[in-house]
Amino acid sequence: MTIEINAMQFAYADAPNDLIINIANWRVNKGEQVFIHGPSGSGKSTFLKLLSGMQRPTQGSLNILGTDITRMSQAQRDQFRAQHVGQIFQQFNLIPYLNALENIELAQYFCKRKQANKRAAMEDLLTALNIAQSDWRKTTDKLSLGQQQRVAIARALVNRPQLIIADEPTSSLDQHNADNFMQLLFSLAKEVEATLLFASHDMSLADRFSRVEALADFNHQTELS
Numbered sequence: 001m002t003i004e005i006n007a008m009q010f011a012y013a014d015a016p017n018d019l020i021i022n023i024a025n026w027r028v029n030k031g032e033q034v035f036i037h038g039p040s041g042s043g044k045s046t047f048l049k050l051l052s053g054m055q056r057p058t059q060g061s062l063n064i065l066g067t068d069i070t071r072m073s074q075a076q077r078d079q080f081r082a083q084h085v086g087q088i089f090q091q092f093n094l095i096p097y098l099n100a101l102e103n104i105e106l107a108q109y110f111c112k113r114k115q116a117n118k119r120a121a122m123e124d125l126l127t128a129l130n131i132a133q134s135d136w137r138k139t140t141d142k143l144s145l146g147q148q149q150r151v152a153i154a155r156a157l158v159n160r161p162q163l164i165i166a167d168e169p170t171s172s173l174d175q176h177n178a179d180n181f182m183q184l185l186f187s188l189a190k191e192v193e194a195t196l197l198f199a200s201h202d203m204s205l206a207d208r209f210s211r212v213e214a215l216a217d218f219n220h221q222t223e224l225s
């Protein structure tokens, strides 16, 4: 089991009565590719932040890859994420003054797992993602949006994560780049045998996934009185 949720609730500290996330039970098996959709404000980003350990549930349990991450400190969750989870964000979140290689190296640095040939792993990925060698040493603010996105995929996958979490990663891309992105993401996720969790409001992307769910079908937002 990759994800197992029981009686998980979450409210932001400044609105403690507004349960943005309220899930009785939800599970994802290893290797599933799950597409989660819902309108703006339905809680998709919040849900993914809980799954990646960036936020902590206010109640309940959240088991990721056999570990209950609700029992961990923030530092332990950060370490767990660096080791096991690859994240791709809407805005990519690359460090603009570092180059492509350095952005990816940083992910390798934070993942304490021993890996042979780190340099080769990074170069293979950049090559597979069609990023020309002449662009590897450009600071990422000098790369096109499509190139930045491919660097973000490389960064998310370089440690061969068991779980990939992607939050609206195609929203700033045109159709052509979005199609390329989806193709690459699926082929690389398959190669590293990762479970994939992908949130978007764009239903046209849903076809490729093994499982498609509306967040509202299993998340029952509640206003506590």
Ligand SMILES: Nc1ncnc2c1ncn2[C@@H]1O[C@H](COP(=O)(O)OP(=O)(O)OP(=O)(O)O)[C@@H](O)[C@H]1O
Binding pocket: 012, 014, 015, 020, 038, 039, 040, 041, 042, 043, 044, 045, 046, 047, 201
């Ligand atoms: N840091 C925060 N503090 C307080 N409330 C927040 C915070 N971030 C999000 N929210 C609230 O939580 C709710 C869910 O937001 P979230 O960003 O998870 O939705 P979403 O489905 O990802 O939306 P979108 O598709 O527009 O990105 C919204 O009502 C939002 O206002």
